[in-house]
Amino acid sequence: MTTDRAADRRAAAAVRRALDGRPDVTAEPPPPPPPGWRPGERALRLGTLAVVALAAALLSGRPWLPALAAAPLVLLALALPGGTRPREVTAEAEVEPRRCFEGERVRVRIAVAHDGEAGRLDPGVTLGHGVRLDHLAVGPHHVELVLTAGRWGRWTLGTVDVDVYDGGGLARRTVRVDLGEVAVFPLPGHAGLTPVPVRLPQRLGEHTAAQRGEGVEVTGVHPYVPGERQRRIHWPATTRRGTVQVHRFAAESAADTVVLLDALADVVDPVTGASSLDETFRAAAGLVRAYLRTHDRVGVVSVGGATRWLRPGSGQGYFHRIAESVLDVRKDLAHRSEGLGPLPPPALPDGALVYVVTPLADQRVFDVLHQVRRRANPVVVVEVPTGDPVVEPGDTEGELALRLWRADRDAMRFALVERGIAVVAHRPGETLDLALAPLLRTRVRGGTR
Template identity: 25%
Template sequence: MTGIRRRLRHLSDWANSLFPSVRLPGLLILSAAVLMLTPVCRPCLYLSVALNLALVALALADYRLLKAVDQCEAWRERDDVFSVGARNPVTLSVRNRSALSLHLEVGDEHPHEFTADGESPRFRLDPDGTWQHTYYLVPHRRGDYRFGRLTLRARTPLGLLQRQRAFDLPQPVAVYPNLQDVRKYNLLGRRNRLEQMGLRRLRVRGRSLEFESLRDYVPGDELRHVHWKASARKGKLVTKQYDLERSQHLVIALDLGRTMASRLGDLTKLDHAVNASLLLAHVASFCEDYVGLVAFADEVVGYLPPHKGRHQTGRVARFLYPLEPRLAEADYRGAFLYLGQQCRRRCLIVVLTDLLDPESSAQLLHVLSPLTRRHVVLCVAFGDYELAELVSRAPRQQRELYEHAVALTLRQDRARALAILRSRGVLTLDAAPSDLSIAVVNRYLALKEEALI
């Protein structure tokens, strides 16, 4: 009895996975048209019967040929960690182990919160052939997500029926801050081409250089650093590598208040700030500085003590991963009192916030000024391109006039707050969201070059 039920369930699954193709209804319509001519032409009846019998025979043959789909294999390859706001590659592969050519369409059940480029690919796969296709997903929020099934829809050269087969491939994926900028920095750094990323070279003036080690010459190295004796022994150019006295302290203060919840493009302001924090922390760790973080809203949400070394980038990524904006006013006073208790020595404090609201801007001005007595403070604010568009656009209706006036007032309040900060010894940076990460890192490198930290 159990075997009969299993076979009936298998036949039911088969029936549910079969679909007629476009070709089959067309042939049925042709047969019906021939049948309608029977009153006028008696032989059309026999022709219609012959067509229907031929269709049934071909459909049965197609049904049997579609069993070749059972010999297909499909799998998905992707990174375990995705980067928010970036294009993350996903590679789909299909292998045909049958002796029949198949026309296939592949559908991937990715998290619906992600944006995918392109449509479901269609292709022909020969016997013992393998097909690969890479498409890209853009996640818009950090967090834990899950892939679902990978579906194949197949038809044979006869093309009367289609069969759909699903592969259960549940795979978790975690969306972290933008790790692709970190990987790009590592790659271009090894090739001495950081300018391609928009980053400046670090040239520290007025400090002694201490010999550290030898390494292979790469294009762009200064000839005065070539070790000619070692080059002669090895038969290739070898460069002397120097170390700087450069273990400064950097603390990133990340605002999680309500103003950071608004969206600029596909990401929130906090997402842009988180991506900039991760790249800045990685570059600072690469420069052998101590890097720490504090995240706050109406209270201190978390604190990562400053540490030195390449492993600090991973700690920073894990610290930033769960952070979300809160619908509360940022308590700058409480956050920086806490930070002052934790950081006793001089350091560079990079504050990533938004100066949109006059009241919160006034509170920030009151808190940051005393910090400049012991620390170097850099306040990073978002250049809101939406406000710039509203101000530059000529109003044509009464509503647009109100929007123009509000946008102009907000921009003036913002410019006034930044000017007051600069007058009180606080360094400022106003950058567009798309350029924020590179702008923050370049400002940090400039401060190191000028020996201000």
Template identity: 30%
Template structure:
């Protein structure tokens, strides 16, 4: 800019025969010449690195490492993310430095965040480099696992050991009955009080038949969590048809599904049960049921990458599940596919819990025709959920009171008279 101004002034002075005007261009020419001789010879670098490998819902952080070139006096940064107002920062040149970046989000999953446009200045902003871009970088935001307790159990506990009381006789804590001592009974199971009361010979004072106390065996449960990723709708109904980006501070149905699946999986894994994960919208190998800390990490990694993928084909039959497993299906139930699959699982003998993940909808940007269409869609959805309950599927809505609803479901009387 200074060189252009110097050439313009010099041209006007020479063309007009005004040496006094031409002399005014000399300082500008000298300034441009000195700036050109002392300009930065190398390009700087800017790299983005997530601060933590495991980001959860709330504040997401990353770090921008700026290394300005030699001779640069300042670096101008413009940080932007989809759904956020861009922020600007001016950083002094010289040595390399790290700049912390953060944003608040209620979304989960993998999102592109933190695009940084930057340029360097030198010689009092006379020399300005061309803009460069770093990022955005993909950041996996994991759902927060809300603590739950009093979880429902499947109709049948197929495991051999665990923390739950099953209906079969074995090693446990709850009394099943008292019967005559037989081969295979442990000596420590002999009930001496019952034996003395029932089998003592009054004439001789000796015991006859011994009686042993039998208990219900303890077992673990098999739980399959199924997430319906076929649609991802937010609170703004006008964005359901597509073409409008969902704001990062709005919760979508998949965010609710991820949160529900994470909380339920963590609750059962803490009880020592075996938990698996499947996706109703993708035909890929599910996470098989297992227990332990590593299983929780596998479920987390799969959950954070659950996302809609094209338009899935209609399944001819429900995905195959382990025998006797408890099925937790997280879906919006905006169509018949998820409900049809849930009824099939219930017909196969599984206990099925349908978790409604549709967020609270907003109709602020709808016209009269769209509001009428929404009422019809929600009416069909309500009838669909009622039909599920009539077929034996237990339905709950994921919200702040879900722990109370799951507790009520866990108190439902199971076949055989046990809770």
């Protein structure tokens, strides 16, 4: 019994280490630059040379040493008045695009304007989280940057402090440019299959319904009724039966689909370093795009620091609305609420197929599943694997804890299947169609109220 408790503690500690390994998304801006003009690097070097020469003359008493300080002092004296320095220096940034997908580039152009004579520009870049600097070019009146969006989220690009030097390069003035925010959408996983529930709403779509209607899939034949189109006559059946028989078609309806995102925990795979939250949103984006392409209505619900939801809608432009509605989840990673409130009824329409994309790492997600199942919605759990905790070779207690951890996860999956909830596993790097293919054998059924 003592060994079992120790193994449980080690397994719990491994899970906590994985949860604590999530990336920090808080970024503080750098301190503001000093106002006005101040000496540049060249002026500091000249001043240092003059001071060293004068100090050497005082210490050694040689009369020719002060002559070494004459040239630096003359240059500094000529630069002190600053009559030709710009009095006003402004900088404006153009960022294109403000919305992009993971891995795409963001181009920034900073135009510097001044009213006097100025020399070179020297930019200092402070980037925010989620972006990477790939290229930097400096011109006489502009600065160009090329950034790459590495991870999904709503990121602050950062700031650029542009040092504007005077004509002689002895004084400089810093002007700060705030680059603002950029919305980086998760790269959708590849998905083409769209499983449907048993009961479909009475709206025109592309999914074959159980009832008769105006579709393209033939389900049988029936006797001719006056008023039906003659081109639908099935001549082989008409010849065999001796009466006019026409094709019977299945109706084509649309589906209501809701993708529920588990943002309760961000588990980092100890082996690959992959984030479960990243894979969750990529899989969800693939599901949303696949169903929108078939003219279905798709909604989204994210549960985490705060519950966000968007009523189901249709159209390719709706994908961007769904993606923007969940980008702020990145800012909620540091907030872990103790309990979850009830899901809003408009977010889960009656009979809608609900995909719950989750790593099954937080017990509170089972409360969410219970709420959805209680409303008799058909549910599919798309499990995002988090990787097994790392166990050192030869660690007997660690190996036992790993076996208990795996058995506990198998028990969770079994309990969900026993409740009538379909569970599929999506592995990072694989297409979603591999995970959804088993659902095409039969339509997903819902529960009972």
